[in-house]
Amino acid sequence: MGGSELRGALLAQxxxxxxxxxxxxxxxxxxxxxxxxxxxxxxxxHEVKGLAATIGAFTLxxxxxxxxxxxxxxxxxxxxxxxxxxxTQTAQAGTALAALAKED
Amino acid sequence: xxxxxxxxxxxxxxxxxxxxxxxxYATVLRKAGYKPMLAAxxxxxxxxxxxxxxxxxLLDLMLPDADGLMVMREILExxxxxxxxVITANGSVNNAIEATREGAxxxxxxxxxxxxxxxxxxxxxxxxxxxVSLTIDEASRSDALDxxxxxxxxAMQEVHSRIAAVAASTAPVFILGESGTGxxxxxxxxxxxxxxxxxxxVTLNCSATDPERLEIELFGQSPPKxxxxxxxxxxRAGAVAQADGGTLFVQNIQDMSPDLxxxxxxxxxxxxFTPVGDTRQIxxxxxxxxxxxxxxxxxxxxxxxxxxxxxxxxxxxxxMPPLRARGTDxxxxxxxxxxxxxxxxxxxxxxxxxxxLDLFLNLPWQGNVRELINVLRHAVILHEGEIVTREMLPPxxxxxxxLATNAGHSPTNAVFEGLTMAQIEERVITAAIARHDGSxxxxxxxxxxxxxxxxxxxxxxxxx
Numbered sequence: 393m394g395g396s397e398l399r400g401a402l403l404a405q406x407x408x409x410x411x412x413x414x415x416x417x418x419x420x421x422x423x424x425x426x427x428x429x430x431x432x433x434x435x436x437x438h439e440v441k442g443l444a445a446t447i448g449a450f451t452l453x454x455x456x457x458x459x460x461x462x463x464x465x466x467x468x469x470x471x472x473x474x475x476x477x478x479x480t481q482t483a484q485a486g487t488a489l490a491a492l493a494k495e496d
Numbered sequence: 497x498x499x500x501x502x503x504x505x506x507x508x509x510x511x512x513x514x515x516x517x518x519x520x521y522a523t524v525l526r527k528a529g530y531k532p533m534l535a536a537x538x539x540x541x542x543x544x545x546x547x548x549x550x551x552x553x554l555l556d557l558m559l560p561d562a563d564g565l566m567v568m569r570e571i572l573e574x575x576x577x578x579x580x581x582v583i584t585a586n587g588s589v590n591n592a593i594e595a596t597r598e599g600a601x602x603x604x605x606x607x608x609x610x611x612x613x614x615x616x617x618x619x620x621x622x623x624x625x626x627x628v629s630l631t632i633d634e635a636s637r638s639d640a641l642d643x644x645x646x647x648x649x650x651a652m653q654e655v656h657s658r659i660a661a662v663a664a665s666t667a668p669v670f671i672l673g674e675s676g677t678g679x680x681x682x683x684x685x686x687x688x689x690x691x692x693x694x695x696x697x698v699t700l701n702c703s704a705t706d707p708e709r710l711e712i713e714l715f716g717q718s719p720p721k722x723x724x725x726x727x728x729x730x731x732r733a734g735a736v737a738q739a740d741g742g743t744l745f746v747q748n749i750q751d752m753s754p755d756l757x758x759x760x761x762x763x764x765x766x767x768x769f770t771p772v773g774d775t776r777q778i779x780x781x782x783x784x785x786x787x788x789x790x791x792x793x794x795x796x797x798x799x800x801x802x803x804x805x806x807x808x809x810x811x812x813x814x815x816m817p818p819l820r821a822r823g824t825d826x827x828x829x830x831x832x833x834x835x836x837x838x839x840x841x842x843x844x845x846x847x848x849x850x851x852x853l854d855l856f857l858n859l860p861w862q863g864n865v866r867e868l869i870n871v872l873r874h875a876v877i878l879h880e881g882e883i884v885t886r887e888m889l890p891p892x893x894x895x896x897x898x899l900a901t902n903a904g905h906s907p908t909n910a911v912f913e914g915l916t917m918a919q920i921e922e923r924v925i926t927a928a929i930a931r932h933d934g935s936x937x938x939x940x941x942x943x944x945x946x947x948x949x950x951x952x953x954x955x956x957x958x959x960x
Contacts (some may be wrong), residue, residue, distance in 0.1 A: 398523060405516035438558050439514055442585040446517060446607040457585075 403493045406447060410486040413440050417479040425468070433475075434463035440482055447489070452481045508532045508617065509550040511541040511567070512583065513560050521554065521608065528614045529842060538562025545571055552620045554604075554613075556583045557591050565595055572599050579620035583608065593951050597706040605955045611877060618840050646832055647825030651817035655682065658814045663689035668764075668784045668809050673816030675789055675931050676864030680745065682816055683785040687743040692783055695742030700735040703748040703935035711756055711772055715763075718774035736769050740780040748935065749786045749809065750795040754802070761805045784809070789931065789938075819861040819868065826856050826868065833869050834884065837876045845876055849885045859893065863930040892923070922957055925950055 416436045420428050441456035459478045462470040510525065510532040512518040518534060525532045533548060535541040538559045545553070553571060557564030568580050579601040584592040592603035602616045662669055663686055671679045680699070687697045705713050716734030735744055752760060763769045764784070768777045786809050788795070793810075795801040819826060830848065838845040848856075861867055875888040928939035929950070940947040 402516060402519055402523070405519050409514055409516045435558065435560065438585060442517060442606040443514060445585065446520065448607075 400493065403489060406443065407486055407489045407493065409439075409443055410482055410489065413443070414479065414482045414486060417475065417482060421475050421479050430463045430466060433471075434460055437463060437478065440478065444485065447485070449481075449485050449488075452478075452485050455481055507550055507552065507621070509535060509541065509544060509548070509553045511535045511538075511553065511559070511564075512556045513537060513558075514556075517556075517606075521613065524608075524610050524613060525617065528617075530617065536560075538564070538567045541567055542570055546574065549575055550578070552579045552581070552601075552617060554581050554583060554617070557595065558585070565591065565598065568595060568598065568600060581616050581620060590948070590951075593948070596704075597709075615873070615877070622836075622840065646828050647822055648828075649817070649822040649825045651821050652825060655814060655816065658812075659685050659689060662686060662812050662814070664691070665812070666783050667811045668786065670792065670810050670813045671785065671787045671816060672791070672813055673787075674818050674862075674864055676866030677816035677818055678865055679787040679816055680747070682814060683743070683745045683787065686785060686814075687745075687783075690743070690783065692742050696739055697743050697745060698735045698739040699745045699747065701747040701935075702751040703938050707751075707753055710752065711759065714756070714760070715769045716771040718771045734769075734771065736763065736780055736782060737771075737778065739782045741782075743783045743785060745785045745787075747787050748789065748938075749805075750788055750790065750792060750801045751935075751938070757802045757805050761802065761808060764805075764808050789935075819864045820859070824857070826861075827853055829865060829868060830856060830872065833872050834876070837869070837873050841876050843876050843880065844882050845884055846882050847884070849883050851886050852884055852889065855886065855889075855893070862927065866930065921953070925953060 413436050416432070417440075420433050420436075437456045437460040441453050441460060444450070444453035444456055455474065455478050459471065459474040461467075462474055508525065508530050510518065510521055512521060512534075513536045515536070518536060522532055522534060532554070533544055533550060535544050538561050541553075541555070541559075544550075555564055555568060555571075559567065564582065568582065571578055571580060576599075580595075580599070582592055582595040582600045582603045583606065584595075584603060585606045592600075592605070596603055601620050604613060604616060659682065669683070669686055671682050673679050673682075684697060687693060700713060702710060712734060714734050714736060716737050735746075749760075759769075766777075767781065768779045770777055792801055792806060796803055796806040819829075830853075834845055834848070837843075856868075863870070871890060871893065872884070874890050875884050879888045881888075925939065925943065928942050929936060931939070931942070936950050937947045940950055943950075
C-alpha cells in the first residue's frame with residue numbers, strides 16, 4: 393500500500409470508528425436516564441478520548457475525558473450536559489474528517 | 497532494521513481494540529521493520545499469545561471484554577520473561593502505574609509518538625537479547641562478559657580481578673556503584689564465572705515492586721485450598737525458589753520493609769523459606785548477590801537496613817567505577833553501542849568525529865553507561881549519516897560540560913542558563929530517577945514530592 397493509499401485507508405477507518413462511537417453516544421443520549429449503561433458509556437468516552445487525541449482533536453479529547461470521569465464517579469449532573477456536548481463534537485469531528493478525505 | 501529475531505511474525509503482539517488506532521500503530525511498527533501480530537480483544541490476545549508466545553506485547557489497558565491488567569497478569573503467568581508495554585490514554589495514568597508495579601516493562605500514553613513507541617519496543621527486544629545471550633552457551637557467555645566489562649582502565653582491571661576471586665566462592669557479594677555503572681552486568685558476570693553458570697540467574701528489584709507484593713515475589717505464594725475434592729492449585733514460585741541451584745540478584749535491598757528484612761534474614765540463616773499462605777519450610781541452595789544505589793552502611797546506621805542483615809550481606813563488596821573515572825574506556829564503549837544501536841535502527845552510523853570523542857572524555861556522565869547509550873540512541877534515531885557529529889548530540893550535553901568545567905563557580909546556574917522552569921524541572925526529575933536506578937518512588941522521596949506527581953509530569957513530557 394502506498395503512502396496516499398495508506399493515508400486514505402487510515403482516514404476512512406478513523407471516520408468509521410468515530411461514527412460507531414457517535415451511534416453509541418446517540419443511543420445512550422436518547423435512552424431514558426435510568427436505563428443508561430454507564431459502564432458502556434465510559435468505554436465509549438474512553439475510546440473517543442484516545443482517538444481524538446491521536447488525530448489532534450484536543451477539545452473533543454478533553455470533553456471525552458470529562459465525560460469518562462463523570463461516568464466513573466457516577467456524576468449524573470455533569471453527564472447531563474457533557475453527553476450532548478460529546479455527541480455533537482464527535483459528529484463534528486467525523487464531518488471534518490470526511491471533508492478532509494474528499495480533499496484528498 | 498530490527499534484529500532478525502524480532503522481525504518474525506511471532507516476535508511482537510499488538511493488542512488494541514479501536515480499529516483505526518490498531519491500523520496506525522501497526523503501520524508505524526511495520527515501517528520500523530517489525531511484523532506485529534494483531535489482536536482486538538483480551539480473549540483474542542490470550543489465544544494468540546498461547547499459540548505463538550510472542551516475546552514483546554504492546555497492550556491497551558482498556559479492552560472491550562477484559563481488563564488489560566488481568567490480561568497482563570495471565571500473560572506473565574504463562575511466560576514471565578515477556579516484556580509488556582502497556583498503552584493507556586491521557587487521564588488514566590494511574591492504571592499504567594499499577595501495571596508497571598505488577599511487572600509491565602514500560603508504558604505509553606496516547607497519543608503515541610512514533611519515536612517513543614519504537615524506542616520502547618526496541619528497548620524491550622534489546623533487553624531480551626541480553627537475557628538470551630546470557631543463557632545459551634560458553635561463547636555467548638564470554639560475549640556478554642566482554643560487553644559488560646569492555647575497557648582497559650585500571651579501575652576496570654580491578655573489577656575483573658575481584659570478580660575472578662569471588663566467583664568460586666558461595667559467599668554473598670554486595671555490588672556498589674552509581675546508577676548506570678553496570679551493577680547488574682557485574683552480578684551476571686559473577687554468576688557466569690561461577691560453578692552455577694548453567695543454572696538460573698533470577699533478578700528481583702525491591703524498589704520496582706509494590707511493597708505489599710514484595711514478599712510474594714520473593715518467597716512465592718500457596719493459594720488457599722479449594723473445596724473438598726478439588727485439587728489444590730499450583731504454588732506460585734517466588735524468586736528464591738526460582739533461583740534454587742543458581743543465583744538470586746536482589747536490587748535495592750534497603751527498600752524491603754522491616755518485617756520482610758527479618759524474614760529474609762531467617763532465609764539466609766536457614767537456607768529455607770516458607771511461601772506466603774503456607775506452613776512448610778522449603779530448603780534451597782541459592783547464591784546471593786545484592787546491590788544498592790545508596791551506601792548500605794549509611795542505611796544501616798540510619799536504621800533503614802537491619803544491622804544483622806547488613807553484616808550477613810556485606811561480605812564481599814565490589815565497586816563499579818563511574819564512567820568518568822574510566823578514561824578512554826568511553827571510546828570503546830561508545831563504538832560498541834553505536835554499532836549495536838545503528839544495526840537496531842537500520843542506520844549507517846559507524847564512527848564519531850574527533851570533537852565528539854574529545855567531548856565524551858570531558859563530560860561528567862552522571863548517568864554513566866546508561867546515559868551514554870541514551871545519547872547515542874538520540875543521535876542515531878534523529879539523524880542520518882556515517883559519522884556522529886557534535887551537532888547530532890542532544891543540546892543538554894554542552895550544558896553538562898559547563899557543569900563539569902565550572903565546578904565551584906555556581907554550577908547550578910551554569911547548567912540551567914537559558915532554560916525554562918519546565919525544562920529545569922524535567923532535568924532535575926529525570927536526573928533524580930537515574931540516580932535511583934529508575935525508581936520513581938525513591939526519586940520522589942529524594943525530591944520530597946509524591947510519586948504520582950512524577951508520573952503525571954512524565955505523561956506531559958511524553959505528549960510534548
